[in-house]
Amino acid sequence: MKNLGISFLKALPSIIAALGMSSLFLNQWAYASDIGAELYEQHCAACHGIRGQGGTGVPLALDDFQREVTDQFLFNTIKHGRPGRVMPSYAMLGEEQISAIVKHIRGFSNVKAPAFDDTPITGDTKNGKSLFMQHCAACHGEQGQGAAGTGVTFSRPRDYPILAPALNNPGFLTSATDQDIKRTLVGGRKGTPMRSFIEAGLKEKEINDIVSYIRSFENNPLKPVHVDEPLVIEYESDADLTTVIDNIKRAAQGKNFRLIRVQNLDYGFVDEKAESGKEVIIYFCNFKLLNQALKVDSRVGLFLPCRITAYEQDGKVKVIAINPRRLSHLFNNNELDRLCNEMYKTYVEILEEATF
Amino acid sequence: MILVNRLFIILILVITSAFANAAHINMVRVKNTFPETMLRLQEVIKEHGYKLSRVQRVDIGLTQSGYQTDKYRVVFFGKHDELRWIIRNHPELIPYLPLKIAIYAENRDTILAIYNPNILFEPKDGKLQEIISRWEKDLESIFKAMREFETD
Numbered sequence: 296m297k298n299l300g301i302s303f304l305k306a307l308p309s310i311i312a313a314l315g316m317s318s319l320f321l322n323q324w325a326y327a328s329d330i331g332a333e334l335y336e337q338h339c340a341a342c343h344g345i346r347g348q349g350g351t352g353v354p355l356a357l358d359d360f361q362r363e364v365t366d367q368f369l370f371n372t373i374k375h376g377r378p379g380r381v382m383p384s385y386a387m388l389g390e391e392q393i394s395a396i397v398k399h400i401r402g403f404s405n406v407k408a409p410a411f412d413d414t415p416i417t418g419d420t421k422n423g424k425s426l427f428m429q430h431c432a433a434c435h436g437e438q439g440q441g442a443a444g445t446g447v448t449f450s451r452p453r454d455y456p457i458l459a460p461a462l463n464n465p466g467f468l469t470s471a472t473d474q475d476i477k478r479t480l481v482g483g484r485k486g487t488p489m490r491s492f493i494e495a496g497l498k499e500k501e502i503n504d505i506v507s508y509i510r511s512f513e514n515n516p517l518k519p520v521h522v523d524e525p526l527v528i529e530y531e532s533d534a535d536l537t538t539v540i541d542n543i544k545r546a547a548q549g550k551n552f553r554l555i556r557v558q559n560l561d562y563g564f565v566d567e568k569a570e571s572g573k574e575v576i577i578y579f580c581n582f583k584l585l586n587q588a589l590k591v592d593s594r595v596g597l598f599l600p601c602r603i604t605a606y607e608q609d610g611k612v613k614v615i616a617i618n619p620r621r622l623s624h625l626f627n628n629n630e631l632d633r634l635c636n637e638m639y640k641t642y643v644e645i646l647e648e649a650t651f
Numbered sequence: 652m653i654l655v656n657r658l659f660i661i662l663i664l665v666i667t668s669a670f671a672n673a674a675h676i677n678m679v680r681v682k683n684t685f686p687e688t689m690l691r692l693q694e695v696i697k698e699h700g701y702k703l704s705r706v707q708r709v710d711i712g713l714t715q716s717g718y719q720t721d722k723y724r725v726v727f728f729g730k731h732d733e734l735r736w737i738i739r740n741h742p743e744l745i746p747y748l749p750l751k752i753a754i755y756a757e758n759r760d761t762i763l764a765i766y767n768p769n770i771l772f773e774p775k776d777g778k779l780q781e782i783i784s785r786w787e788k789d790l791e792s793i794f795k796a797m798r799e800f801e802t803d
Contacts (some may be wrong), residue, residue: 315756324724336798337798340680341678341679341680341763341764342678342763344680345680345682345760350680350757350762355717367720383675387675393722401691526743526744526747526771526772527745527746528745529743558705558750560734560738560745560748561731561734561735562705563702563704563705563728563749564702564704564728564731564734565731566750567745571735574738574745580705580709585709593755593757593762594676594711594753594764596723596724596725596754596764597676597705597725597751597753597765597766599709599725599753600707600709600725602745602746604743604746605743606738606743608738608739613742615742615743615745615746616746617746617747621771622766622771624675625675625766625767625770625771625778626675626676627675
């Protein structure tokens, strides 16, 4: 008793300090969760939903997800993003801000954050590859490149309600440890098309083989696709403005576009009679292309409708369009880059034809 | 007649790394229906001193091809004097004008998206810099107002 009393007295300062610390900690926690909510709404909610239910991004609130991902995985995923798969990198946020976001995400579910050791998993990569082709490629792609499109399907018709993420993605591979990947294969994610592969009959060794195959994607990391691109595509013509406009219409229709509208650039800003008439926009559209584009990125409205502007300045007539490759760069979406590459070629062909 | 046909490459070298791509596209999820959000967006744009020039449907034919929503629009806006100044002094920006916001329904929410003009249009001279910085500030403020727009 006596001893205990003395040691209590001895320990008193540190107890007081600890209490002080913990209230400080609590304060900080409250602060962090406020900041976390604010940052999450600002940066993540548009894609992942305000309560993590998913959207352009995958759901973050599901219990199985929360059970299978460590705080470290969440932190790294936010920091590195998924290059070329829409999810941006938030490396410009500080560590505290990212941690606050992680804390906020944890609040979506009552499940406790797991901790896994980070022992690398060894397995038979070759066997892993054949198992991957058999069990995973249909959803995650033969090269692990992920499904066409991302996140949750709401109004866009797609193969699955939630699209499979890219597994060959450098952002994913940097963020996930072998044990992280294994946990997802073992547990599956209820509420998504991703099932438990133990329940599906695979042995633990086979799971290890698959993990080592996924890890081997790291040996051929994706190259950054982007180069510096000019802002616009522009051609000059010797013909007069009216002729050039007619040429553009004809060239676009020849490429299977439907003309939507021709208007002055300053339409809607001044009285119709006061419009300058020297800068004319030709809008056109191809519904098949539009559908394709919406499937890979719901934000493509920012490219739409397709448009070429003809303008006359200092006695010269020029035709000008956005460079879809330049704009696509902002979307962090490899599939959209591919479409925009096609779109770029089409624009160039139309512009060439219209000014030839 | 000799037809001159030259490709002008506007040499605007934008040094952007493929990995520093956060906030290149700004998005807001508005907890409100599409029509309500659309109305509010137009008000907020006007409150910031911009004129709405047009709303474009980009979804004609979408429902025929299996989409469950045709609620997808692009809202164009700007200021006439800025527009004229840019046409005169920076015609390379013509295809990017007027400014626009994509707005579309997702379940019961509505999503707004815009690209960050400050990232797209670099480098710039004094006056252009001033205009673009103002756009960026205003767009941020417009999006902030939209984030706060919720039905109770």
